[in-house]
Every structure is written in C-alpha cells, then in structure tokens.
Amino acid sequence: MKNIVILISGRGSNMQAILEARLPLTVAAVISNDPKAGGLATAQKHGIATRVVDHRAHANRAAFDTALSTEIDAFKPDLVVLAGFMRILTGDFVNRYRGRLINIHPSLLPSFTGLDTHRRALEAGVKVHGCTVHFVTPELDHGPIIIQAAVAVLESDSEVTLAARVLAEEHRIYSQALRWFCDGRLEITPQGTVTILAARGAGGALASPALDS
Numbered sequence: 389m390k391n392i393v394i395l396i397s398g399r400g401s402n403m404q405a406i407l408e409a410r411l412p413l414t415v416a417a418v419i420s421n422d423p424k425a426g427g428l429a430t431a432q433k434h435g436i437a438t439r440v441v442d443h444r445a446h447a448n449r450a451a452f453d454t455a456l457s458t459e460i461d462a463f464k465p466d467l468v469v470l471a472g473f474m475r476i477l478t479g480d481f482v483n484r485y486r487g488r489l490i491n492i493h494p495s496l497l498p499s500f501t502g503l504d505t506h507r508r509a510l511e512a513g514v515k516v517h518g519c520t521v522h523f524v525t526p527e528l529d530h531g532p533i534i535i536q537a538a539v540a541v542l543e544s545d546s547e548v549t550l551a552a553r554v555l556a557e558e559h560r561i562y563s564q565a566l567r568w569f570c571d572g573r574l575e576i577t578p579q580g581t582v583t584i585l586a587a588r589g590a591g592g593a594l595a596s597p598a599l600d601s
C-alpha cells in the first residue's frame with residue numbers, strides 16, 4: 389500500500405475529501421506550516437498523525453524547507469500531497485521530491501497561476517473555469533497536468549459561488565488522481581506531460597453558455 393503525507397495551511401477540505409475517499413493508501417501524516425490550520429483537528433479526528441512546521445519560526449525559505457523535508461522524510465512517503473499548502477517551495481525542495489509531489493490549483497492551468505484565481509477568472513470574463521491536479525516542478529503552478537475539471541461560469545456568479553462550485557470538483561479530481569497514482573497508472577512522458585494508463589477517454593464537451601441548437 390502506498391504511503392502519503394499531506395501538507396496543508398488552512399481548513400483542509402481537500403485533505404478531508406482524501407481521508408474520506410477510502411483510497412487504497414495510508415495517510416502517514418498531515419503537516420501544516422500554520423499551527424492554527426483548521427484541518428489539523430480534522431486529521432486528528434480521523435486518527436492521523438499531525439505535525440506543525442511553523443514557517444514563522446524559520447529565518448528564511450531554505451531553512452523552513454529543510455525543516456519541512458526532515459518531518460516529511462521521517463514518514464518515508466511515496467507521495468507528498470499539497471492540499472491548500474500556501475507556501476512557495478524552494479527549487480531544492482521541489483527537486484528532492486520530483487515525480488512524487490503533487491498539488492491542486494483552483495484554475496484551469498496554465499490560465500490563472502498564482503493567487504485570487506476566482507476573482508481573476510470573473511474579471512477576465514471566462515465562461516469556463518475549474519481546477520487542476522498537477523505534479524509540482526520548480527516553476528510555480530506549471531508542472532505536468534494529471535487531471536482537470538471544468539465548471540461553467542454563470543452570469544450570477546460571485547467569487548464565493550464560483551469558488552464553491554470549483555471546490556466541489558477539486559474534491560472529486562484529487563481523489564481520482566491519487567487513485568491513479570496508487571494503481572501505478574500515472575506516467576510522465578519525456579515531453580513532460582502526463583499519460584494516464586488505460587484512461588477511459590475524454591468526458592463530453594462543455595460549451596458555456598450552452599449552444600442555441
């Protein structure tokens with residue numbers, strides 16, 4: 389059985405969805421950079437070991453990342469799962485876990501890297517928005533894409549309503565990506581894209597607004 393460590397910074401709803409998805413894996417630990425992260429209590433309720441590596445207690449990014457990797461490595465994970473982990477990681481850290489570090493981002497990458505994705509999607513007037521699970525590489529929000537889910541952007545949407553619809557999809561696709569990982573079905577090609585072995589093919593096309601006919 390694969391062993392994972394989940395890194396969080398806040399409420400941890402993606403972490404919770406993973407814990408409740410009955411995946412064929414062991415969550416060895418949940419680690420937060422913030423002692424106040426709400427997700428820590430949720431993890432404890434599920435009987436998962438928790439650790440805090442407070443970024444404020446470290447002089448710089450490199451020192452924090454070294455302390456973080458020491459905690460992670462103690463659990464010998466096959467995969468490190470970023471689930472709302474809001475710290476930018478150094479190249480050294482990312483390279484240490486190359487191919488075994490994944491993230492969820494609340495946009496259809498490569499659009500809207502970085503923060504405030506829902507506000508920026510609304511401002512840009514895109515009609516389709518969504519979320520992406522990807523392998524992490526040193527360039528922020530640019531690693532090989534594993535799975536994406538799209539939602540229609542509605543005329544009536546606020547940042548809050550759009551975020552909620554995207555979040556529901558995040559919870560679905562993160563568990564799916566982890567299941568593929570556990571089953572050994574994720575392959576990074578020499579071109580730096582991801583192939584899902586024996587994938588079921590594309591979902592139906594989404595046009596938004598809907599076509600007239």
Ligand code: GRF
Nearest residue numbers: 399400401402472492493494
């Ligand atoms: C999610 O939208 C995730 O994509 C982003 O931060 C949010 C974290 O939410 N990186 P949660 O802590 O998993 O509830």
